[in-house]
Amino acid sequence: MYTQTDAVLEANRSSCRAIHLRTPDCDILRPLLRYLLTDPVSVGIVAWVGLTATIAGLSIAIWQIRLVRTAAEAATSAVQKLTAAMHSRERLLDLSGALRQLDSAKHHIVQSDFRTGVIFLEFARAQCVQVQELVPQNEAQNRQLYKVIVRITKLIDGVTVDHANGEQEETAVQRGMEVRGIIDALSATLAQLRYRFAEDGSEQ
Numbered sequence: 001m002y003t004q005t006d007a008v009l010e011a012n013r014s015s016c017r018a019i020h021l022r023t024p025d026c027d028i029l030r031p032l033l034r035y036l037l038t039d040p041v042s043v044g045i046v047a048w049v050g051l052t053a054t055i056a057g058l059s060i061a062i063w064q065i066r067l068v069r070t071a072a073e074a075a076t077s078a079v080q081k082l083t084a085a086m087h088s089r090e091r092l093l094d095l096s097g098a099l100r101q102l103d104s105a106k107h108h109i110v111q112s113d114f115r116t117g118v119i120f121l122e123f124a125r126a127q128c129v130q131v132q133e134l135v136p137q138n139e140a141q142n143r144q145l146y147k148v149i150v151r152i153t154k155l156i157d158g159v160t161v162d163h164a165n166g167e168q169e170e171t172a173v174q175r176g177m178e179v180r181g182i183i184d185a186l187s188a189t190l191a192q193l194r195y196r197f198a199e200d201g202s203e204q
Contacts, residue, residue, distance in 0.1 A: 095193065099190070125153065147185070
């Protein structure tokens with residue numbers, strides 16, 4: 001008697017036969033795999049393909065590293081240029097301030113107010129010293145600023161002595177002319193620095 005259980009078993013057998021027919025025979029693939037893994041030519045081709053892929057990957061990595069380094073160098077250069085520009089502007093501002101201090105000193109010295117004139121001379125000398133420290137020693141402007149600082153120092157000493165001796169009236173005009181000479185020298189240095197900074201900015 002053909003029951004429902006027999007029908008289920010028969011269906012399972014049919015499914016197994018269908019799966020067996022669709023599954024490739026491993027006995028056929030084994031010789032092919034053995035050949036590919038032991039044949040020198042096949043192994044060599046696989047090795048060359050792997051080597052080529054490795055070299056290509058390494059080349060891409062090196063190229064990316066160079067791109068990153070180039071970007072980092074560009075960023076560093078931009079920061080250095082910005083810093084140099086800021087220092088250049090500070091130098092010009094300091095020298096412009098020193099010129100104003102010298103002009104005020106001349107005004108007071110000519111009026112025989114040596115005490116106040118010395119104060120402005122001290123301010124001007126301090127600003128010139130700050131600028132000189134920023135200018136490279138091998139540049140002409142550094143030597144020019146050194147000479148200006150020496151002249152201001154000598155003038156401070158002379159004005160102080162005149163004030164101590166009560167000779168303001170006699171030496172006021174002469175000291176005022178000395179300040180005028182220092183102003184002219186410092187103005188020439190300032191013009192040279194402006195011209196050099198303008199050239200550096202155009203090159204960048």
